[in-house]
Amino acid sequence: MKKIPLIFVLCGLFNSQTSVAASCSQANLTRCLDSVCAINVSSNPAARCQYCGTSSAGTPPTKTGLKSLSIGQSAKYTLSEKELEDAPTDPGKRYEWATKECIKKIEGCTPEDVSDTYDKLIEQSCKAAGISSKMTESLASSKKTVNESSCSSDINTCIVNEKRCGSDFAACEDDENFNKFFSECSVEATGCDSYLSAIRNDLIASRDAAIKNADTLLQNIVTAYQSAREKKLSDAQTSCKDNKAREDCVETVCERNMPNKCAIGYETEKSAAIQMCKFYELACDRLK
Numbered sequence: 001m002k003k004i005p006l007i008f009v010l011c012g013l014f015n016s017q018t019s020v021a022a023s024c025s026q027a028n029l030t031r032c033l034d035s036v037c038a039i040n041v042s043s044n045p046a047a048r049c050q051y052c053g054t055s056s057a058g059t060p061p062t063k064t065g066l067k068s069l070s071i072g073q074s075a076k077y078t079l080s081e082k083e084l085e086d087a088p089t090d091p092g093k094r095y096e097w098a099t100k101e102c103i104k105k106i107e108g109c110t111p112e113d114v115s116d117t118y119d120k121l122i123e124q125s126c127k128a129a130g131i132s133s134k135m136t137e138s139l140a141s142s143k144k145t146v147n148e149s150s151c152s153s154d155i156n157t158c159i160v161n162e163k164r165c166g167s168d169f170a171a172c173e174d175d176e177n178f179n180k181f182f183s184e185c186s187v188e189a190t191g192c193d194s195y196l197s198a199i200r201n202d203l204i205a206s207r208d209a210a211i212k213n214a215d216t217l218l219q220n221i222v223t224a225y226q227s228a229r230e231k232k233l234s235d236a237q238t239s240c241k242d243n244k245a246r247e248d249c250v251e252t253v254c255e256r257n258m259p260n261k262c263a264i265g266y267e268t269e270k271s272a273a274i275q276m277c278k279f280y281e282l283a284c285d286r287l288k
Contacts, residue, residue, distance in 0.1 A: 024109035026117045028077040032102035033118050035078035036087055036094065041125075048125035052095035052118075057126060077106065093190055095122075151192035152199050158185035159203060168214060169207040178207060233287070240284035249277035 034041070037052035040061060044050075050060035079087075079101060088094045103109045159165050164181040165172035172178035182203065186196055239245035253273040254262035262270040 024113045025106060026113070029102060029106045029109050029113060029117050030121075031077040032079060032105055033098050033114065036084065036098035036101070037118075037122070045128040046125055048122045049091075049128070050125075051091060052098060053091050053122045053126050055091055057091075079105070096191060148195045148198070151189055151195045152202065154189045155182075155185045155192065155199050156203065158188060165207070169210045170214070172207055173211055178204070236283075237287055240280075240287055243281070243284070245284065246274075246277050246280040249280055250274055253277060 033052075034048075037048045039047055039051060041047040044061060046057050047060060049057040079098075083101070087097055099111055099114045103111065103114065159172075159181055160167045160169075164185070165178065169178075172181060182200055186192065192199070236245075239248075250262075250270070250273045253276050254269065258266070258269040258273060260266040260269055262273055
């Protein structure tokens with residue numbers, strides 16, 4: 001059997017490990033992102049901010065000079081003019097689109113690499129454009145991982161805002177208002193288009209349940225008050241039977257207010273107590 005020199009074995013192991021875990025090339029990643037976000041950057045320092053930062057920086061110039069941007073650069077690391085036809089014009093959505101396209105093109109890169117490599121370049125561009133908005137917050141929002149759970153959470157938070165449906169959906173009981181607010185919230189939720197139908201169905205179910213529960217709660221309150229009134233009426237009618245309520249009143253007045261407790265021989269005290277409790281007779285007459 002032929003012996004393989006140890007050095008070749010080690011080299012083979014080294015090559016197999018490096019091929020598995022390819023690192024992200026920041027230079028190539030920047031080239032790719034620049035082909036989307038830095039069009040005409042040499043003559044327009046605000047380009048990165050306008051294309052992939054914030055609309056507050058103004059509308060970027062017409063896409064001219066794109067070919068010159070790629071001169072001397074490998075198409076392997078840049079997006080072509082044809083590919084850019086699919087790029088959104090909204091800065092936040094464009095940056096999100098650029099992130100997806102460039103991590104597909106540049107091996108080993110992730111959205112985090114994009115943030116680490118390019119966010120600071122956009123911030124510098126925005127400073128050049130005189131923009132003092134919260135770029136860090138804006139960029140973080142555009143880089144946020146989008147999935148059904150995050151979309152559902154964002155849209156739900158938007159819908160139950162007190163300026164829209166409210167937490168109890170009271171302002172969205174009719175479909176017209178619900179549809180209007182859901183449409184507004186859907187526009188704000190970037191990258192959630194494929195989940196909208198399922199999220200809308202869930203929200204409608206939540207709305208219907210909330211409204212039904214509110215109606216049930218209201219009915220329970222009405223029923224409770226009605227039962228309480230009926231019990232009071234029943235108790236009052238029982239108290240009026242054989243003048244029981246008046247006699248109980250007279251007994252209490254004699255015990256607490258009369259010096260001689262309306263004892264025999266002190267009929268004037270008993271008569272005064274009866275007059276003080278006369279209102280029970282009047283009340284009971286109305287209940288008959």
